[in-house]
Amino acid sequence: xxxxxxxxxxxxxxxxxxxxxxxxxxxxxxxxxxxxxxxxxxxxxxxxxxxxxxxxxxxxxxxxxxxxxxxxxxxxxxxxxxxxxxxxxxxxxxxxxxxxxxxxxxxxxxxxxxxxxxxxxxxxxxxxxxxxxxxxxxxxxxxxxxxxxxxxxxxxxxxxxxxxxxxxxxxxxxxxxxxxxxxxxxxxxxxxxxxxxxxxxxxxxxxxxxxxxxxxxxxxxxxxxxxxxxxxxxxxxxxxxxxxxxxxxxxxxxxxxxxxxxxxxxxxxxxxxxxxxxxxxxxxxxxxxxxxxxxxxxxxxxxxxxxxxxxxxxxxxxxxxxxxxxxxxxxxxxxxxxxxxxxxxxxxxxxxxxxxxxxxxxxxxxxxxxxxxxxxxxxxxxxxxxxxxxxxxxxxxxxxxxxxxxxxxxxxxxxxxxxxxxxxxxxxxxxxxxxxxxxxxxxxxxxxxxxxxxxxxxx
Amino acid sequence: xxxxxxxxxxxxxxxxxxxxxxxxxxxxxxxxxxxxxxxxxxxxxxxxxxxxxxxxxxxxxxxxxxxxxxxxxxxxxxxxxxxxxxxxxxxxxxxxxxxxxxxxxxxxxxxxxxxxxxxxxxxxxxxxxxxxxxxxxxxxxxxxxxxxxxxxxxxxxxxxxxxxxxxxxxxxxxxxxxxxxxxxxxxxxxxxxxxxxxxxxxxxxxxxxxxxxxxxxxxxxxxxxxxxxxxxxxxxxxxxxxxxxxxxxxxxxxxxxxxxxxxxxxxxxxxxxxxxxxxxxxxxxxxxxxxxxxxxxxxxxxxxxxxxxxxxxxxxxxx
Numbered sequence: 001x002x003x004x005x006x007x008x009x010x011x012x013x014x015x016x017x018x019x020x021x022x023x024x025x026x027x028x029x030x031x032x033x034x035x036x037x038x039x040x041x042x043x044x045x046x047x048x049x050x051x052x053x054x055x056x057x058x059x060x061x062x063x064x065x066x067x068x069x070x071x072x073x074x075x076x077x078x079x080x081x082x083x084x085x086x087x088x089x090x091x092x093x094x095x096x097x098x099x100x101x102x103x104x105x106x107x108x109x110x111x112x113x114x115x116x117x118x119x120x121x122x123x124x125x126x127x128x129x130x131x132x133x134x135x136x137x138x139x140x141x142x143x144x145x146x147x148x149x150x151x152x153x154x155x156x157x158x159x160x161x162x163x164x165x166x167x168x169x170x171x172x173x174x175x176x177x178x179x180x181x182x183x184x185x186x187x188x189x190x191x192x193x194x195x196x197x198x199x200x201x202x203x204x205x206x207x208x209x210x211x212x213x214x215x216x217x218x219x220x221x222x223x224x225x226x227x228x229x230x231x232x233x234x235x236x237x238x239x240x241x242x243x244x245x246x247x248x249x250x251x252x253x254x255x256x257x258x259x260x261x262x263x264x265x266x267x268x269x270x271x272x273x274x275x276x277x278x279x280x281x282x283x284x285x286x287x288x289x290x291x292x293x294x295x296x297x298x299x300x301x302x303x304x305x306x307x308x309x310x311x312x313x314x315x316x317x318x319x320x321x322x323x324x325x326x327x328x329x330x331x332x333x334x335x336x337x338x339x340x341x342x343x344x345x346x347x348x349x350x351x352x353x354x355x356x357x358x359x360x361x362x363x364x365x366x367x368x369x370x371x372x373x374x375x376x377x378x379x380x381x382x383x384x385x386x387x388x389x390x391x392x393x394x395x396x397x398x399x400x401x402x403x404x405x406x407x408x409x410x411x412x413x414x415x416x417x418x419x420x421x422x423x424x425x426x427x428x429x430x431x432x433x434x435x436x437x438x439x440x441x442x443x444x445x446x447x448x449x450x451x452x453x454x455x456x457x458x459x
Numbered sequence: 460x461x462x463x464x465x466x467x468x469x470x471x472x473x474x475x476x477x478x479x480x481x482x483x484x485x486x487x488x489x490x491x492x493x494x495x496x497x498x499x500x501x502x503x504x505x506x507x508x509x510x511x512x513x514x515x516x517x518x519x520x521x522x523x524x525x526x527x528x529x530x531x532x533x534x535x536x537x538x539x540x541x542x543x544x545x546x547x548x549x550x551x552x553x554x555x556x557x558x559x560x561x562x563x564x565x566x567x568x569x570x571x572x573x574x575x576x577x578x579x580x581x582x583x584x585x586x587x588x589x590x591x592x593x594x595x596x597x598x599x600x601x602x603x604x605x606x607x608x609x610x611x612x613x614x615x616x617x618x619x620x621x622x623x624x625x626x627x628x629x630x631x632x633x634x635x636x637x638x639x640x641x642x643x644x645x646x647x648x649x650x651x652x653x654x655x656x657x658x659x660x661x662x663x664x665x666x667x668x669x670x671x672x673x674x675x676x677x678x679x680x681x682x683x684x685x686x687x688x689x690x691x692x693x694x695x696x697x698x699x700x701x702x703x704x705x706x707x708x709x710x711x712x713x714x715x716x717x718x719x720x721x722x723x724x725x726x727x728x729x730x731x732x733x734x735x736x737x738x739x740x741x742x743x744x745x746x747x748x749x750x751x752x753x754x755x756x757x758x759x760x761x762x763x764x765x766x767x768x769x770x771x772x773x774x775x776x777x778x
Contacts, residue, residue: 271541
């Protein structure tokens with residue numbers, strides 16, 4: 001008998017899973033698209049680098065001082081010789097992304113470096129209109145990739161100049177791409193600044209070094225008193241990632257559960273199914289089937305997140321213990337949401353009627369979002385501890401604590417939260433089964449919240 | 460097992476202030492084909508849902524296959540009044556799913572489904588989505604889903620509703636086949652001539668209360684209208700005069716087709732009256748009037764203020 005019951009639950013669960021997850025729309029929307037987007041995010045810089053043609057050719061510079069062209073050439077040679085990944089790494093660090101493997105930095109550097117080809121500058125001392133017109137005509141014929149007219153005051157700019165400096169004029173062929181235009185503008189600006197320093201007799205390298213903002217190596221004292229390196233600003237993002245993973249996996253599957261239950265009622269297929277199985281078998285079959293759907297979503301998004309952390313060599317932010325606890329709280333979160341959704345789905349006849357009962361679910365949805373910042377900032381604070389013990393938001397709050405904790409969370413808190421979570425799930429599943437048993441065959445006006453309570457009390 | 464597949468005793472069910480079923484006793488003998496009749500809202504579907512343990516009675520005892528229907532779901536086939544299909548599912552998948560839920564081995568299902576679809580004249584629809592079928596076709600698929608596990612007790616709630624005459628006839632034949640195989644069948648309907656054509660037993664309820672429960676032949680006997688119908692070849696008036704003059708005839712009525720309906724007094728000998736009519740003149744036909752379930756039904760469910768009905772009582776009549 002038990003085997004028969006379990007077999008029927010398994011049959012229902014498989015149907016729910018198959019008709020939800022093994023559909024083209026689900027596979028495309030929830031699995032293939034995120035995987036493609038994730039891969040694209042990592043591969044895009046490389047793709048861009050391979051697609052763009054390097055900038056190359058000669059620039060005609062009209063510069064009566066004669067200082068600009070040599071500085072321009074020196075700047076271009078410097079940039080071509082430089083390994084751009086160091087600069088990219090610096091940018092990543094400032095953004096709080098600790099790219100230990102250097103994969104992303106290298107990609108960015110390659111993408112940036114790809115724009116620098118053989119660019120040279122040829123200086124012309126005469127700024128008479130005839131020479132300029134001649135150079136423009138040659139640029140149109142393809143002799144020059146650009147003609148830049150650098151007014152003398154731009155190079156010899158007096159420090160106390162009150163009047164605005166005249167603009168540098170840049171003439172480009174119509175076919176110059178926006179990327180190359182930006183590149184040329186950047187080169188001319190940098191070369192102008194550098195030429196000014198040289199003209200003023202300063203050591204540009206020394207000034208640049210003095211203006212560099214220092215980087216700070218943050219370390220925190222661990223339990224053993226040894227200072228550990230601060231991992232990165234990802235400390236703040238990891239708990240949010242944990243919570244969002246749980247949020248997406250549980251609410252997506254919860255919504256499927258709600259719509260599938262309502263669909264069975266509105267299609268009037270429910271009584272046919274109930275002639276073969278009991279309402280509790282149906283409820284459990286649906287909950288377990290959509291648990292698998294939730295797991296697929298969790299594995300897809302979680303796998304992408306772990307792949308990203310691996311790419312950034314940040315897997316030390318996660319441990320097997322952390323992942324095991326995350327699974328425990330995922331299960332608590334899923335069964336909490338699933339029992340609420342199943343109860344609501346069985347009580348109403350249409351999706352629009354379900355909105356009345358969605359308030360408690362909305363609270364569970366929104367509160368974790370609001371709690372992210374305070375919990376990530378202070379994972380051992382009173383707010384974090386209390387919310388991680390408070391049903392029904394406790395699984396979401398606890399995964400945020402687990403993700404952001406710099407110190408291990410006391411084991412008694414983890415166990416107490418788990419115990420409270422399991423008790424909440426048991427209570428909600430019990431109440432949901434009472435509502436489901438009555439509501440699933442109910443037609444007509446949807447019940448009031450008080451009626452729902454009466455259904456729960458009914459024997 | 461007892462000789463009754465279904466045994467209800469003193470069952471009642473109330474929804475709010477509405478008494479849906481009142482003090483209902485019902486026995487459906489094994490192997491019978493029982494029609495469960497009553498006007499709309501009489502309590503038929505509520506009773507059937509209680510038999511199926513989908514809802515519980517407020518009072519009374521209820522035994523199905525010597526136990527609770529919940530324990531014997533795999534032995535019962537049920538076609539509910541409110542029935543539907545998973546619209547996006549393929550017909551074959553749907554029948555396989557219901558078959559698995561009803562305990563049929565997976566390996567046997569493909570052949571059972573193919574044969575059954577062939578039998579209901581829907582070969583080749585197994586790969587179609589249910590939503591692609593017409594309403595009548597969906598009805599036939601729903602019927603198949605109810606019997607796919609070859610149950611010994613089949614309960615059908617308004618099985619003919621929504622079917623065209625051709626498909627109604629097909630369903631009629633299928634039900635008879637199942638009955639001939641020895642299965643017990645209870646079906647509800649308010650289309651009385653269907654029940655009259657098929658059933659060997661009739662249960663009628665009205666306003667939640669049973670008003671009739673007996674074998675069809677005994678109902679006909681009990682509700683014999685004691686009327687002789689004579690169709691003369693010539694002018695009916697002379698025959699009418701003769702009949703009116705006969706002391707055993709209570710009243711005579713001529714219908715629009717010039718047939719004479721002679722209602723006899725109690726204990727009158729119908730054969731003798733028919734013999735006298737034959738002696739009196741040339742006739743096209745003569746015979747006893749047959750009770751129809753429509754007449755019995757109208758008589759039994761007569762509401763206060765209704766007129767012209769044939770019934771004498773609204774008290775329960777037991778076999």
